[in-house]
């Protein structure tokens with residue numbers, strides 16, 4: 584592990600961990616959720632440490648947003664994941680962390696970049712979790728870097744204001760649904776939030792939630808195509824509400840769209856407080872995951888077309904198609920820019 588955290592200077596952190604069988608699916612690919620959890624842990628450490636380099640109450644950095652994240656290449660059992668996280672921008676009350684994940688084959692020394700992610704954290708006081716603290720400013724290597732960070736901050740703030748909290752419920756599927764329909768692969772898991780899932784102020788770590796979400800999305804994808812599957816990307820996620828220790832979370836996933844070789848799965852996290860029952864159930868977070876079906880040599884396979892039934896499923900399919908075309912266009916433009 585190496586790191587730097589002098590007050591006022593950009594903070595960074597590097598951690599590494601050997602990938603073990605419990606981190607992977609049945610053929611040895613590391614789960615996207617495991618990678619998201621490692622990224623979030625590094626981001627939480629670096630931003631919490633930075634926000635505590637000032638006088639006053641201690642605070643914990645809560646994950647507020649993850650920008651769209653692509654999984655660039657697979658990682659396997661036996662490889663070492665190197666996660667680096669660096670604070671790249673601070674606003675008055677939020678911190679941007681950019682993280683990179685590199686997989687190292689320790690037999691050959693070969694390394695490949697598997698993920699790049701940008702996360703936003705907000706410091707919440709340990710004494711009163713509803714109180715948001717100011718963030719100590721960082722020093723930038725150049726005015727241009729500060730200006731680029733400010734632009735990213737303004738962009739995500741504008742996007743956030745146009746995306747509302749979800750109210751759409753996942754309806755139980757009909758009995759004996761036909762293969763390749765939405766109801767056939769729809770899946771959910773229920774989890775009791777325990778101490779090991781939580782930060783110092785007893786709220787769930789964003790990485791824990793993202794891992795559960797990836798797990799459910801993976802089950803939906805595998806049920807639809809009955810092959811090995813991998814996470815290709817996750818659209819931007821906003822964490823609107825905290826999830827308290829002792830709550831029951833229901834993570835529900837349903838397929839919304841299929842292209843020739845990709846599947847989009849919507850995941851919704853519903854929270855039921857067990858003690859403060861008067862607060863009622865609420866949707867804490869939702870996101871769209873894209874999965875790819877792979878053959879035995881890890882090459883993308885065609886996926887069965889999703890059979891949609893009724894107006895809502897047709898609408899969600901159309902919206903998924905629009906996101907797919909938009910993302911594809913952006914990806915191709917990015918590739919051209921890099922060549």
Ligand code: COA
Nearest residue numbers: 645646647648674675676677703789792821822823824825
């Ligand atoms: N993404 C990025 N930044 C965000 C954000 C988001 N989704 N929501 C709020 N912020 C930033 C704001 O930009 C602001 O910083 P600024 O003043 O420098 O611009 C700061 O947070 C406070 O904004 P405000 O609107 O007053 O905050 P809020 O009342 O909406 O609370 C959270 C923000 C993040 C504390 C609140 O939404 C929350 O508790 N979310 C859940 C966090 C969590 O538990 N994460 C793990 C989930 S499993």
